[in-house]
Amino acid sequence: MSILLDAETRVLVQGITGREGRFHTQRMLDYGTKVVAGVVPGRGGEWVHGVPVFDSVREAMVATEAEASVTFVPARFATDAIYEAAFSGIKLIVSVTEGIPVHDVVRLRRFLAERNARLIGPNSPGIVVPGAAKLGIMPGSIHTPGPVGVLSRSSTLTYEIVAALSRFRLGQSTVVGIGGDYVVGTGFVELLELLNDDPDTEEVVLIGEIGGMEEQLAAEYIGSHMSKPVVAYIAGLTAPPRKRIGHPGAIVDRSDSSAQEKIEALRAAGVQVAEHPAQVAELLQAGTREGA
Amino acid sequence: MRLHEYQAKRILSQRGISTPEGGVAYTPGEAHEVAAQLRGRVVVKAQVLAPGRGRAGGIRVAEGPEAAELAAQEIMSLAIGGLPVRRVLVERAIDIRRQMYMGLALQPTGEVQFTVASEAAPFTEPPRTIALDYGIGLLPFQVRELAFALGLPQRATEGMVQMGLALWDTLIATDALWVELNPLALTPVEDLVVVDSKITLDDNALYRHPELAELREAEELTPAESEARRYGLYYVGLDGNVGSLVNGAGLAMATSDAIEALGGRSANILDVGGGARAQRVAAGMNILLRDARLRSILVAIFGGITRCDEVAAGILAAIQCSGAPVPIYVRLTGTNEHEGRQMLAGAPVTLVSDLYEGARLAVATAEAA
Numbered sequence: 214m215s216i217l218l219d220a221e222t223r224v225l226v227q228g229i230t231g232r233e234g235r236f237h238t239q240r241m242l243d244y245g246t247k248v249v250a251g252v253v254p255g256r257g258g259e260w261v262h263g264v265p266v267f268d269s270v271r272e273a274m275v276a277t278e279a280e281a282s283v284t285f286v287p288a289r290f291a292t293d294a295i296y297e298a299a300f301s302g303i304k305l306i307v308s309v310t311e312g313i314p315v316h317d318v319v320r321l322r323r324f325l326a327e328r329n330a331r332l333i334g335p336n337s338p339g340i341v342v343p344g345a346a347k348l349g350i351m352p353g354s355i356h357t358p359g360p361v362g363v364l365s366r367s368s369t370l371t372y373e374i375v376a377a378l379s380r381f382r383l384g385q386s387t388v389v390g391i392g393g394d395y396v397v398g399t400g401f402v403e404l405l406e407l408l409n410d411d412p413d414t415e416e417v418v419l420i421g422e423i424g425g426m427e428e429q430l431a432a433e434y435i436g437s438h439m440s441k442p443v444v445a446y447i448a449g450l451t452a453p454p455r456k457r458i459g460h461p462g463a464i465v466d467r468s469d470s471s472a473q474e475k476i477e478a479l480r481a482a483g484v485q486v487a488e489h490p491a492q493v494a495e496l497l498q499a500g501t502r503e504g505a
Numbered sequence: 506m507r508l509h510e511y512q513a514k515r516i517l518s519q520r521g522i523s524t525p526e527g528g529v530a531y532t533p534g535e536a537h538e539v540a541a542q543l544r545g546r547v548v549v550k551a552q553v554l555a556p557g558r559g560r561a562g563g564i565r566v567a568e569g570p571e572a573a574e575l576a577a578q579e580i581m582s583l584a585i586g587g588l589p590v591r592r593v594l595v596e597r598a599i600d601i602r603r604q605m606y607m608g609l610a611l612q613p614t615g616e617v618q619f620t621v622a623s624e625a626a627p628f629t630e631p632p633r634t635i636a637l638d639y640g641i642g643l644l645p646f647q648v649r650e651l652a653f654a655l656g657l658p659q660r661a662t663e664g665m666v667q668m669g670l671a672l673w674d675t676l677i678a679t680d681a682l683w684v685e686l687n688p689l690a691l692t693p694v695e696d697l698v699v700v701d702s703k704i705t706l707d708d709n710a711l712y713r714h715p716e717l718a719e720l721r722e723a724e725e726l727t728p729a730e731s732e733a734r735r736y737g738l739y740y741v742g743l744d745g746n747v748g749s750l751v752n753g754a755g756l757a758m759a760t761s762d763a764i765e766a767l768g769g770r771s772a773n774i775l776d777v778g779g780g781a782r783a784q785r786v787a788a789g790m791n792i793l794l795r796d797a798r799l800r801s802i803l804v805a806i807f808g809g810i811t812r813c814d815e816v817a818a819g820i821l822a823a824i825q826c827s828g829a830p831v832p833i834y835v836r837l838t839g840t841n842e843h844e845g846r847q848m849l850a851g852a853p854v855t856l857v858s859d860l861y862e863g864a865r866l867a868v869a870t871a872e873a874a
Contacts, residue, residue, distance in 0.1 A: 289712065314710035316680050319615045319639050338809075352809045352839065367755020368779070372807045372839070373860065393754065395682065395707075396613055422755055425613035448758035451765045451774075455507075455556075456741045458754050458774055472762075489763045491861050 215387040216362070216407040216414075217305060217333075218281055220345040225250045225270065225279035225303070227286055227294045229261050233309070234285035237350050238262055241283075244353040246346040249277040270301040281305040283339065283348045288312035291335065295321055299330045307348045308334035308398070318396045325398065332398025338368040338390040351388065359384015361497065362408040364401055365420035366393050366427065370448060373490045374420060381494040386414040393422070401431040409439055416442050416500070418493055419484070421475055423449035423458065428475035436482035444496045445479050446487040447472045506706050509552045511594045512720050513704040516679060517686075520671045524699045527596030536577030539595040540570040546598040549576040555586025563590065566598060587727075599698050601690040605655065606632060607669065608685035609643070609676050617676070619643055619669070623655045625688035643673040660695040668697055679717065680710030729773075729792055736788035738777055745770025746800045747871045748793040750786070752777050752811045760805050763861055769868030772799055780810040786819025787826070794827035800871035804835040805860050813837045813845030821852055829853040832870045836863045 218224075224241070228234040229251025239262050242248055248264050250273040257268035267273035270282070282303045286294040291310040298306045299321075306325075313335040325332050333340060339349010343356035351368075355376040361383050365371040371390050378385060389404055391397050401419065408414045417439075421428040428447060435443055449472040452458050476486050485500070487493045508516075514524040526543060529552065530536035540547045551563030558564060563585050565576040577593050584590070606622040617639055622632035633651050637643055648669035652662040668686075676684050683705040690698045711717060726734065733740035739754065743761070747769050751757045754776050761771040773796075777789045793802050806816050816837060824833075833854040837845045846856055857863040 288709065312709045314680055314713070315611065315682060315707045316677070316710065319611065322615050323640055350810065365755075367753065368809070369751070369753025369807050370755035370759055372809055373756060373759070376807070376838070396611070396615055400614075420755070422758055427613065430614075446759075448755050448762060450758075451743065451761045451771055452758055453741065453743065458739065458741060458758055458776075488766055489861050489864075490759050491859065 215342040215345065216404070216411050217340055217387060217389065218342055218346055218348060220245060220342075221247065222281050222346060223247050223249045223277065223279045224346075224348060225252060225273050225277070225282045225298075226264070227252045227270070227282055227284040227298065229253060229264065229266055229285070230256050230259065231285055233350075235261055237285065238264060240353065241347055244347045246348065250279050270297045270303065274301055274303070279303070281307070281348060283307040283309065285309055292317040292321065295332060296324070299325055299328050304330045306330065306332045306398075307337060307339050308332060309337060309339060309349055310334070311336045313394070315395050318394065318398065322396070322398055333389060334392040334398055336392040336394045338371060340390075341385070341388045343385050343388070349390070351390070355379055356388065357382075357384040360386055360413060360415035361418060362386050362411065362414040362416070363388040363418045363420070364404050364408070365390050366422050367420060367448065370420050370446070370490060374418065374446065374493050377491050377494045378418070378497070381498055383494055383497055386411060391427070395425060397427070401427045402434045405431060405434055405439060409441060414441065416444070416497055418497070419443055419445040419479070421445060421447045423452050423472050429478045432475075432478035432482040432484065435479070435484055442500055443484045444487060444493055444500070445484050446490055446493050447475050447479070506708050506711070506721070507554050508704045508706065508720055509554065510550065510701055510703075511552055511592075513702040514699065516704060517671075517675060517699060517702060520675050520678070522668055522671050522675070522699060523697060524702075525596040525599055527594055529592050530577055530595055531592050533574045533578040533581065536593055536595050537570045537574040540567065540573035543595070543597045547573050548596050548598050549573055549580060550594045550596070551580045551583065551585060551590040552592045552594055553585045553588050553590050555588050558585055561585045599690055599700060600693050601688075601700070602693050603691040604688035604700070605691065606685070606687045607665070607672065607689050608683070608687065609672055610683045611676070611681075612636075615639060619647065621651045621655060621665075642677075643669055645670065657691070658695055661691055661697060664695075664697040679704070679714065680707045681705060682707055729796070732792060733775070733789070736785050738775065738785065738789050738792075740792065741774040743771050743773055745772040746798055747803065747867050748772045748775070748796060748799045748801070749803045749805060749867075750775045750777060750789050750793060751805045752779065752781060752807065756805060756807060760803065760860065760864065763864040764803070764868055767865055767868045769864070769871055772796065777811075781815065781819070783815045783818035783822060786816050787822040790820055790823030791827055794823055794830065799831055800874040801831050801867040802833045803863050803867040804833065804837075805863060806837050806839070808837070808839030808841065808845075811839070812841045813839060814841045814848060817845040817848035820849065820854065824852060824854075832867075834863045834866050836860050
């Protein structure tokens with residue numbers, strides 16, 4: 214089992230005829246994901262890699278019973294695409310798009326909460342359930358099935374750490390990139406709750422960075438509710454204040470967002486915090502050996 | 506994007522928030538003109554996006570146009586926080602009876618925090634804060650309650666309610682992340698006037714605010730930062746001697762952290778981003794190869810969308826153009842890794858297989874140099 218999706222989840226790709234949409238649809242199909250439909254307004258009736266394209270999400274859902282959507286839509290049109298998916302009844306929406314205005318995401322969060330729908334991202338590399346399905350742009354080849362749940366704010370660090378986990382024969386149950394924006398649709402805490410209840414997840418890796426307060430909220434939850442061991446890595450100890458580091462959310466602008474404070478909050482909650490990415494796998498392995 | 510004080514005040518006054526009369530001057534002569542129009546006592550303030558303006562001598566009171574011109578001349582010869590002062594704001598001096606603080610900040614949780622304080626920040630006593638529901642916004646009674654708690658007189662209380670509501674409108678209308686009035690002055694006649702203000706806008710939303718486009722031009726970047734931006738790279742300069750080039754912001758931070766954790770000193774955080782082609786990689790490498798502070802360079806790439814052969818081609822092109830003045834360690838893994846490593850086989854670089862090992866070598870070289 215896994216969280217959010219599995220091999221049976223019927224997936225719709227918004228923006229399937231674009232360069233990225235086309236490319237990653239092929240990759241998702243290769244991985245075994247059930248991509249059942251694409252949506253591009255005005256391109257209904259076309260086919261992409263054997264997947265039928267529809268003019269609207271509603272039409273696609275009537276024809277294919279799609280349950281989850283991944284959006285490869287340029288920033289200026291992405292907010293509309295996410296609303297369209299939610300209005301049509303999609304409950305899981307992954308947005309790969311970088312550069313969606315923050316106020317739009319705040320409004321989307323409120324709307325989606327009312328609809329009981331979930332947005333992963335924006336600016337998310339996606340979700341991978343190793344061996345079963347992937348939604349988004351993560352390279353499938355680095356993943357192996359297993360018991361470690363991985364949650365991350367950074368795409369490249371996810372790849373770096375997942376590849377190391379796989380080298381150490383520490384397979385993954387579900388890997389989720391929540392995105393590096395200032396406000397995200399789904400935070401660490403909601404996903405920790407799901408992993409905590411997931412019978413196939415035994416341990417959790419949390420990958421954070423400067424900016425925002427996701428890590429502090431996660432630390433609070435872990436300290437009071439988490440029954441499974443958590444190993445974390447937090448990037449940005451050397452990041453200078455008041456400079457944005459790539460991600461719109463990665464900026465030390467206020468006292469609550471430095472890497473050091475996040476590390477301290479997590480350690481206080483009983484989380485082992487790695488000093489560099491490769492150490493995550495070492496700490497997990499050491500923990501498993503102790504437990505065994 | 507952080508705005509200059511004069512830009513923030515212009516936005517606020519357009520929404521009915523009271524700010525001192527004044528104007529921006531790009532030369533001491535212009536400061537003279539603005540002061541002459543204002544008559545009386547003026548304040549000349551450096552417009553520079555660096556903290557500690559006042560302490561650095563960037564804010565001066567002047568009694569008339571000649572004094573304002575002289576003050577402007579002196580302020581424009583300063584560099585504050587490493588940035589030259591290119592413009593000053595000349596404003597009518599305000600009689601201040603009491604200095605307060607008012608701010609709105611969009612939180613990562615999607616709530617908006619409304620804060621008032623009975624003094625200007627940094628606070629000696631705790632500010633009063635409430636979390637607002639984004640969908641409802643700031644309500645008059647919420648401001649009134651806080652104004653009463655601060656002990657404001659009746660006239661100023663109503664003024665604060667109006668100002669708070671206008672501040673909320675500003676936050677929403679400009680797609681701002683953070684708006685603060687600090688200090689907010691109470692005058693002897695119980696008016697409220699914004700003495701200084703900071704606004705941070707959401708870069709992602711600038712496309713729908715063409716009227717704010719000029720603000721970008723006033724942004725201040727170091728030469729390396731602006732060269733990087735031209736090629737779509739992120740560059741943040743640090744004080745050390747080990748340069749690193751990576752793909753992805755998280756990996757950039759992790760690499761810089763690893764260098765410091767190993768006892769080295771990181772010179773920068775340079776991110777070529779996702780899917781970088783050879784030209785963008787070469788531009789990033791050239792920034793590093795021309796940096797005379799560097800004693801070693803670490804390239805750490807994890808290719809997903811980014812292809813390692815494109816990275817290798819970029820490295821080769823940069824070395825051909827700028828040479829290899831210091832040892833270069835390259836960790837290439839991921840998409841087209843094999844091709845990339847082969848292309849670098851004859852090049853004056855050392856291939857390593859592990860990020861941490863690469864960092865160790867780069868630090869050892871830099872410390873030995």
